[in-house]
Amino acid sequence: MSEKGAAQGGLRERKKRATRAALAEAAVRLAAEHGAEKVTVEAISAAAGVSVRTFFNYFDTRDDAFVVIDADAGARMRQAVLDAPAALSPLQALREALAAELAEAEQQHELWRLHAQVVHASPHLLVRTLGAHMADETGLAEAVAARIRAGGPTASVSPPACATDEERRGALDLYPRLLAAVAGTAVRTSVEHWSARPEEAAFLDVFQEVFALLAAGLPAPPA
Amino acid sequence: MSEKGAAQGGLRERKKRATRAALAEAAVRLAAEHGAEKVTVEAISAAAGVSVRTFFNYFDTRDDAFVVIDADAGARMRQAVLDAPAALSPLQALREALAAELAEAEQQHELWRLHAQVVHASPHLLVRTLGAHMADETGLAEAVAARIRAGGPTASVSPPACATDEERRGALDLYPRLLAAVAGTAVRTSVEHWSARPEEAAFLDVFQEVFALLAAGLPAPPA
DNA sequence: GACATACCTTGCATGCTATGCAAAGATGCA
DNA sequence: TGCATCTTTGCATAGCATGCAAGGTATGTC
Structure with a gap:
């Protein structure tokens, strides 16, 4: 119970978790600051340090980034x-x-x-x-x-x-x-x-x- | 209780109800036939006899047409x-x-x-x-x-x-x-x-x- | 009935969202 | 190291969504 979502699995899986979390967190923080409507996918991706295309590898929709904080x-x-x-x-x-x-x-x-x-x-x-x-x-x-x-x-x-x-x-x-x-x-x-x-x-x-x-x-x- | 959503209000309001209902119905029927993903706003609008721009005067989103059948x-x-x-x-x-x-x-x-x-x-x-x-x-x-x-x-x-x-x-x-x-x-x-x-x-x-x-x-x- | 008013529809221009595809990079494993 | 697998990325493309201004249709008043 001490380390649930921490060092689970290999490097690949950890990186994916990190990227997903980074995108979700960036989305929420940007939305809290500027309002959700004014936050583009491009801005979220930039803040998370990935390309726009990668964003859509993790979320089907822009709004999903605001909605699904914890996927599992x-x-x-x-x-x-x-x-x-x-x-x-x-x-x-x-x-x-x-x-x-x-x-x-x-x-x-x-x-x-x-x-x-x-x-x-x-x-x-x-x-x-x-x-x-x-x-x-x-x-x-x-x-x-x-x-x-x-x-x-x-x-x-x-x-x-x-x-x-x-x-x-x-x-x-x-x-x-x-x-x-x-x-x-x-x-x-x-x-x-x-x-x-x-x-x-x-x-x-x-x-x-x-x-x-x-x-x-x-x-x-x-x- | 006999005529709830029927001849309520003036002609203008009735037309709006009719247009909205026509769009919602067209959306659902087209989606049932071809699958929701394959139905474009253009197709829905055409089936309802209005322009694409008018569709967005009634629904904020394409999906809303599938979701909100009865608005009130x-x-x-x-x-x-x-x-x-x-x-x-x-x-x-x-x-x-x-x-x-x-x-x-x-x-x-x-x-x-x-x-x-x-x-x-x-x-x-x-x-x-x-x-x-x-x-x-x-x-x-x-x-x-x-x-x-x-x-x-x-x-x-x-x-x-x-x-x-x-x-x-x-x-x-x-x-x-x-x-x-x-x-x-x-x-x-x-x-x-x-x-x-x-x-x-x-x-x-x-x-x-x-x-x-x-x-x-x-x-x-x-x- | 004619008028002014308010509202609705429409086309156009524009920017953003979302997906398929193929090449390049990173990871896992023998 | 070398190969197989998965991930990331850029590009092209189609569809979604909104603002704006012009034109058309109800409504209320004279």
Whole structure:
């Protein structure tokens, strides 16, 4: 757990990680300074020290550089769900996996803060970010389903055997799907509510309150 | 309730609605036939009988034409939440508002089916669609909050007095926000689960089961 | 009905985004 | 070292997106 994304793999792979991270960071910093609309791919590439063509080897779209800060956060969360203690309920396992990921993001605090600032500044990017998060939830749903089937932690996080999207969706039951989607929603709602007034409450408290509300079945107005 | 989006307003407004609808429909049909990537703005515009420049007067982006079929569905849902009987709990009011909107979409059955087909064919568009739906949830959260404050149905759906996004988010409490987000999640999860195997269960049954699971607090595996 | 007003559409010019291709450079491995 | 593999890069090209100004179409007033 000490060195997750550090000296993993050979030189080639490390360089790729570095380049990707450099591009993403350059994009966010430039956007925070000048506004996302005024930042061209050329500027981002120059700041990261690569050619424009290389930028498009890493990102399909200019906006992706603003949206996808950490490309393999999804994989880490899936693994965390699978590795969680067997004693935890599905909802609890998800809560812990997400909390761990949020704690890790906290270490890149400044960058994530800029990211949030950039994304909230243009509705366009906000939509893309929300959508990207939701796409991750499909992976989480698979992990939850596997966990339930196995009755405990599982070994691998390798991509499912299903070939098409059709099959993959068909293989998922309603419950894991709903659980993953709701958990993702819980995170986003917590983040949004907290970031509206960061001084009013600790983020972790908001996060726990949201999960408590969910576990209670969203009872009518608590006022 | 009989003529919602029909002969509303003057000729000018009707023409704009018609043009927008024609563009959206042309986009979806062309994409369903040739694949979204192969459909140019020029083709869409030609099919709708307008110039390319006019296309961009209605949509900021080419992809928007594939994503936003019904531009003011969000406003209708907000109004429905505000107009719901005072006896309903917030969760119930949301459920009814969403169910009504889904029923209306059923009348454009073929178009929505094509839309789903197009969107699920390219992950890119799926992400955008998911994000767009989530953006609507902010409006729903406002409606829920207003409903709770008023203790019953309210009159207007006019935009809130808040100037900035910052203020608007600050004005929202945790509970309405969570409720709206979770309800939106419920709809998407229902649609996805049902559309994976449409023959296995009626959509409305899936929809109701999801809300039942939510109201029960997402208890551990029902198996 | 004629007029002024406001709005919508359109073509043109322009700059940026995005992809395929082939050559050159960097890495991994025997 | 030498070969195979992967990555980077420049170039060419097509499509996306916006500002601007000219012309056309509804709307309200006289």
